[in-house]
Amino acid sequence: MELSWFKKGTIYQIYPRSFNDSNNDGIGDLRGIIEKLDYLQKLNVDILWLSPIFSSPNDDNGYDISDYCSIMPEFGSMDDFDELLEKTHEKGMRLILDLVANHCSDEHEWFEHAKKSKNSPYRDYFHWRKPSANGGPPNNWKSFFGGSAWEYDEASGEYYLHLFTRKQPDLNWENPKVREEIYNAMRFWLDKGVDGFRMDVIPLISKREGYPDAPNVGFRKIIEDVYANGPTLHQYLKEMNEKVVSQYDAFSLAEGVGINHDNAGLYINYDRKELDMLYHFDILECTIVNGKFEEVSPFDLVNMKRIFKKWRDAVHEKGWLANAMGNHDFARMVSRFGNDKEYWLESAKMLFIMQATQNGTLNIYQGDEIGMTNIKLNSIEEVKDVQSLNFYEENIETKKYSEEMALDMINKEGRDNARTPIQWSDEINGGFSITEPWLRSNPNYNSINVRRQESDPNSILNFYRDLLKVRKENDVFVYGDFEELEFENPNLYIYKKQFGKQRIIVALNFSEKDASFIMEDKPSIEHIIINNYTELDVEDNQICLQPYQGIIIRLD
Known part of the structure; x- marks a missing residue:
């Protein structure tokens, strides 16, 4: 196994527009990030990933780039960026940028x-x-x-x-001049000292010859077989790595849209020399049958176990994965996979125990460290996300759904859920800005906010800090081999991990009822590394987990 600095690190994704507003115009900015670097350092994260900060008309919130080598004015200046980069490095953290290379803006x-x-x-x-x-x-x-x-x-x-909005025309990567334009933009930022790139929808850059019609199958299958994994894709990725990324102490993280566990190795196996890692969509979309909004299935823990296992087996000792359970394109993690009401505190912590003990580079999305939840938008006028707006317009026009039904679907799965401003305090707009934010703040900022959790030793925020510190000190969390127990149990997720002489067992209760399991030996209380409750019910070698309880026990 090749060991690199980015493997053991924790990535923290910042959606700049919603992170922190330093000049009170209702929009987050670079100086707002600079103001919170001490907070991020104290969180024990290692790598900051910024969603696009480049010049853009904002049809898709910066993922429509009009100039790859300039800063969006509402985010600040190049001097602000240079200061952010310098201070991030001074605090021992790295910084990566979002590379949007499949398409640009029609205003480029x-x-x-x-x-x-x-x-x-x-x-x-x-x-x-x-x-x-x-x-x-x-x-x-x-x-x-x-x-x-x-x-x-x-x-x-x-x-x-345009595979996305009409204002995002797809670039023709068959043209070597286009590729060199993108490579030059990458060099511009890498020469400044940026530590790598998260590559937006990178599997889509190679189009199939002749643009054949898509078959009449589900949209997810069309993405895999028609839009992604094109005939010259790997040629381009090898070229990009050879000419650019490998020339720097930097890494590449692919957004794995359209990639499955069978072809993942073509992207990230070490001997391929293409990409350093990817995060796949099988976990992020495990409650989505075919496409967002309409076909949503109940959360199935056994299915999630199968997904983790098949991907782990597919890349074991051959390549590397990032481990993500939330980002700017999906509803909030605790609202999707946990219980954001009665067991909000417990389930948010339990989910993080699971995520922090899966192999791979850990990805945290801003706000998850305080358990931010989905928001209920009251009307379509409050919706900002272009994907949600297009869904609403298309389905109201065809009368497929009523306005109420369409808005209800958007509130459940829409991307605005993850984009509400960070809740820093119980002050107006959650302390994000004294001006009305670009997207309405979640009204629960009065009870869910950083300031409140800072002083609470039992808070989700302090739990994240403590667990990330433990993770840094225990390689078994990141690299350990898995042995899964009670695999078909629909409520419990239990697994042993071993790396060298380090051995742990992780036990997670995904239900609202007590659930028990048997250990080979009675655990000693002093061997419990992490517990999201203040107590643990042990009788002989039987452990009873309370609702959404999660524990990590050292076995070595």
């Missing part, structure tokens, strides 16, 4: 030039096609955000491809 100068003329040297930076025989789009591809993936350009009489 490349696309503006491309639209002016079919003879423009920038025309081939994008995917342009003539209408089909019936005068419509070139094929039946659908956007991730609803509607056709093709937008008609009146001036040229051609369509351009």
